Amino acid sequence: MIRRPTAVALMILALAAPAVAQDDAARLLEQADRFRADWPSLRLTTRIDTYDGERLTESAAFEVALKGEDSLITFLSPRSKGQTLLMRGDDMWLYLPAVARGVRITPLQRLAGNTSNGDLARLRFAVDYSASLGGEETIGDTACVVLELRARRPSAAYQRVRYAVRKEDGLPIRAEYFLASGRPIKTAFFEDVRPFAGRPTVARIVIVDEIRKASKSVMVFERIVPQPIDDRVFSPSRAGG
């Protein structure tokens, strides 16, 4: 027979366990974000090479300004040069130079186009997702904790992400992205950690399309510069030009 104080202690433990797990998951997510350009504001340039099988089908370059929950992506490749995508919190605008105006877009539209546009606008998962522990897994030789991420705001690019991070320090290893229907849409592998501004940062992400398996994108961060950025850079009135 369990004595009364023991039963109370067990009840407290049972109630507290999920909260502790939640805290652990949130802490791990924060650790993982530190490897993903976790500065208050920064500018970066990146190149995304898209492959169909082994054939390079497109190479696109972007310049990104990030500050808190705001981001401004400038498209640099010839086909879409001059386009900009602005995110302010949950609100998004696409500026097409030919149209001479900004178009308010929905989160689903952000996923259209280059499949990696959504991934550029927000590098840090903690902004958009709440985390819970989803078990452990060994990927290659790396012991990982799997975080189950659920979108907690409408602007999140994906509804659900299974995020595997290295157990010892939270280094991102793999992320599996799912649509609201539960269908897997793509898988990202985080590679080549390099120092940017003195901090180890993921410099290369390989994104495999789970719908068209032969298609993959390789995102390479070429320059990351933490720097103060004026708020007006993220003003919808100014972002288009």
Next chain:
Amino acid sequence: MPAVEAAIALVLAVATPTAAQVTWRARAIDEITSTRANTTSPFAPATPDLWTAANDLLAAGDLLWDASSRVRIGAAALLRARQPGDVRARAREAYVRLAPASWIDLEAGKRLARWGTGYAFSPTGLLDPPRDPTDPTDRLAAQEGIVALRADLFRGPTAFSLAVAAPGIDRPPSGPQATGGRLVAARLRTTVAGADVAAVVSAGDGRTPSWGGNVTYVVGRRFEVHGEALVHDVRSPWRTLLDGGHGGGRTMSAVIGGQYTFDRGINIVVELYRDGNGLTTDGWSRLIAGARPGAPLPNASRPTRQTFLFARASSADIDARLVPEVLIIAGLDDGSVTSVAGLSARLSTRLQAYVRATSLDGPAWSADGSAPVAATITAGIAARF
């Protein structure tokens, strides 16, 4: 100190010698259009050719020079040849922007403004170039800016803009905004609980101030709604000519619309538009009664009616290899229907080819049914650098 020297001194004062950056883009487009005349149109030439063809060759370039984080100089030019020997050069933009402090931009020159939020129609775009609802994305990128002095003040998501413009300078006359004289316009824009809202007001030579506002809001992950309304003077010469007592005074132009994106990547845009400058049924009847075959319209711009329903279906992925597009503009006053079907194909990173077919239908006395053109077929190829 003369004004020009003062301006140069101001540029030098705010410019810093580091971080200069030049961004440019260029494009060349060749487009051929076959036009089928509406031989029953009262506005058609007396003996029209049933089919005519025309070629449009464009070369254009845009340049942005960020001399520092505080100085930007922008220029965009267009060279256009519609027929041999008829080559025209236009400046789409030419401006300098100074940012003397983190909360203010000062701008002078010719500049494309972006005040309206509607897709095909935008009555609150007081400084915007006129929209062509059959080509809302301006596929030739031929729209031109407005010459203005402008100040933008920023505070968080809020921006206040004040512009003193000269719509008649160096801009093709089209639409009521492009009349001559001075135009002072102001806009206050902010984001409130996810709604992007703006209030606009303008005053110009010989006209009563116009005022109005616009709003856009995103509902969930796939639905966007927007609306615009502007109270303004009747500025259409057609109204003055044909609508008698309705030719002057005040009126309102408004648009309400939305766009929805489906899981399969199809994007639908629908807008309902009321044009305060459009002709009433009485005015339109007078126009038709007075029109004689072979008599050209007394104004370069055709008169329009008042109420339109616009719908567009296309791929949400503007970068897709194949982008089909269908547009319908229905004139609710008279049963006119303009329909456009298009397909663009990305041939390579730099090359794009497209075809478009446009058809104007409706009762013989309606705006589309009486138009001198019955249909057009366009094929083009564009190279971007």
